[in-house]
Amino acid sequence: MINKAIKSGSGKADPTVHAAPESPAARAGTQPGEARHAIIGLSGLRKSFGKQNETVAALDDVSLAVRPGEILGIIGRSGAGKSTLLRCINGLERPDTGAVLIDGEDVTRYGASQLLALRRTIGMIFQHFNLLSSRTVFGNVALPLELAGVPRARIEERVARLLDLVGLADKRDAYPAKLSGGQKQRVGIARALATEPRILLCDEATSALDPETTRQILALLADINAKLGLTIVLITHEMSVVRDLCDRMVVLERGRIVEEGPVAEIFAAPVSAVTRSLLQEVMPDLPSALAERIEAEPRPGAQALVRLRFSGEGAGEPVIAELARRLDVAASVLHGTVEYIKRTPVGVLVIALPADLPRPLDEIVGFLGERAQSAELVGYVAPTH
């Protein structure tokens, strides 16, 4: 795909032009001082695996602040370092350098017993649920309480309440093998919440589930977040999970943060190539049938393709009509998607401009850029006949 971004008109900055993928866009990223209000603060985390000569950096200078009560999504392809990052938070992995602050305390310096105590305040759920097959649903949810030395009577009462919360009260005495994937993850969630943690870590929690079950589990997590004020950090490779659940997102690539900010903003104006490519899954910005036909230079009679991104109120503006009325350009819509992220509409529109333009192309793209979040020239398509 050709990514020849044309700087849109005055005023509005176009992040597609300015931000280089090397520098994490600090849009709404970690500000100095913000770490003080953060429930989780990661600073300068590095971690590599392997023998002396052949090390692979899983984390390469990662700094991040998670606010209390928010749902933060960490997205990246497999091998991007998501898993390692998540495991640094509860001390399952120890970074080579850097600090992991939980409530302002550096837990990388914790000894064994402090780590055990810390882990009892952080719940975790997993892609493959990781339920003990030898224990019933009750036994699985009761386990963290047993480990914490909670008296039997209180365990009974607490597990009953948790199973109510996740809607599995009737499966109390069933073994995990008899449950569906969604039910297993509900048990996993109940188990993770047993010790009343303030942080919940989700490791690809819906990746093994079908779309409908995924939707239900995400709804349950959103519900728990709202009801209990739980801070949730999740890692995923699915943009749809981030779209449906998260407040903010972080894009990880080769152990580095390449993009960070509120989900709606990043969906509206993705900066890095990784983010753009991950976004294709939920919000294709160019259908593949069209992408194949795009050329970098115009041939005679070729139409220019412009991609517009919208978010918030901008999504409601009559851009195409304005273009026709004010500049006398009759554009045709080739492709469009609108997604609602926490009630904010975010959209992509690809339009084709006629070959004989009354004004210079730059001016038209600039005009569009003022009205949309961004406008960029994608390339040209020659007429098919």
Next chain:
Amino acid sequence: MSPQLIDLFVAAAEETLLMVAASGAATLVLGLPLAILLVVTARDGLLPAPGFNRVAGSLVNIFRSTPFIILLVALIPFTRLVVGTSIGTVAAIVPLSIAAIPFYARIAEVALREVDRGLIEAVEAMGGTRRDLVVKVLVPEALPGLVAGFTITIVALIGQSAMAGVVGGGGLGDLAIRYGYQRFDTTVMAAVIVVLIVFVSAVQFAGDRLAARLNKRI
């Protein structure tokens, strides 16, 4: 069979049962912890100790590769040290145990290794200690395999107890050799074989049933 021979037969059966039960108990008490040690101290284990692991593994291999009939004789001084005598049913229990402990340890080790690492990680993440991981995860999750392995060990012990006659241990095997083979008493030989088949079948049946009942994975 004469009433006299029947008495001998019953006594021999009791000796076999005693030898198998006692060495079986010793195997469970010592073999399972040995298996846990082998798994836990492995390079990717909960408490890696490669040096210890190598030594323990080598010892297990040495005892596993020594033929039982040789172990039986070679261990005589050790047996005398432990039970005060090197002759008799009780004395036979010592070499039987020494042979069965490493045998079971290897089988149990395999069962323990099969436990999904994700379960270990999940319980680590909830603040479980290493002891919790062994007691609440490794052993309960591997239990069906541990039971099946113990069944195999008991059957092997029944077979090996037939050699106990070498140190005067008695038992059904000894009876079969002395009466059935050396005195050409085919009836005794056949009776011993039938009883051993019954023993082995009963152990295998009970073991299979228990393992299946403990297996909640299906």
